Every structure is written in structure tokens, then in C-alpha cells.
Amino acid sequence: MSEKVFYGKGVRRIKKEDPELYDAIENLDKNVWNGSSLDYRTQKLIAIAISATSNEGNSFMKQVSKAKKELDISRDEIMDVLKVVLLTSGMPAFNKSLEVVNKLYD
Incomplete structure (x- = not known):
């Protein structure tokens, strides 16, 4: 942590x-x-997904930036998270989050 x-x-x-x-x-x-049942990395990926569903880019950017820096979370891992976001929260949340991911990983 x-x-x-x-x-x-x-x-x-x-x-x-x-x-x-x-x-x-x-x-x-x-x-x-x-991390009593889930390790910190898994918890962080869940937090990223929840943040993405809010469709508020600043919070999502902070979550992903921190995860990338602290845990070396890859773009592929974030994309797996965003696929779940697309399924559960729809295209607007997915698109907004994808813009942030593209900025942070390109």
C-alpha cells in the first residue's frame, strides 16, 4: 500500500x-x-474498474497513473479491466477511460 x-x-x-x-x-x-483475501494488485485493478465506471476522467487517470507507477500494471491489464467496464457500464465510460489510457500508455 x-x-x-x-x-x-x-x-x-x-x-x-x-x-x-x-x-x-x-x-x-x-x-x-x-490484502487479506485479494492481493493489492487485484484490489487496485478493481478500484480502476470502479473509477472507470464513474465516467470522470481525472479520478480514473489518478488510479491508472498510480497503478502503472507503483505496480507496473500494463496497458493489456488495463484493457482487460476496460472490457469489463464496457460490458457492465457501456460505451461512454469505456470511451472516456480509453482516452485516458491512450494518453498514459502512448
Whole structure:
């Protein structure tokens, strides 16, 4: 699991204003990515698929960029994920995500 920031900018303020809530958020992140049944790589591919279905390119780009850098996830692996996205979420989510993949891997 990466030790880098995993949350939006708004949570930085929570760290100061409500440390207990911040700790809960941080612990949730650690518990989600613990890999007790699925390894981190598989979990990351699932996160990429979920992000792709939102049809919001920035979040998807962050997920794929991080996975590519940290885990050396290949374009072929991402394309396998996007095939599932195409089947379950349709062409708009697939196309938007494919644009991002083409930028990151070309």
C-alpha cells in the first residue's frame, strides 16, 4: 500500500478540526487495502474498474497513473479491466477511460 495521500484536499482540514474522524478515515484506508483475501494488485485493478465506471476522467487517470507507477500494471491489464467496464457500464465510460489510457500508455 502506498503511503501517499489517498483522499481529497478537503480532508486535510478535517485532520486539524476533527482528529478522531481523520484517524477513522485513515484506518479505513489501511483496512481496505490490507490484502487479506485479494492481493493489492487485484484490489487496485478493481478500484480502476470502479473509477472507470464513474465516467470522470481525472479520478480514473489518478488510479491508472498510480497503478502503472507503483505496480507496473500494463496497458493489456488495463484493457482487460476496460472490457469489463464496457460490458457492465457501456460505451461512454469505456470511451472516456480509453482516452485516458491512450494518453498514459502512448
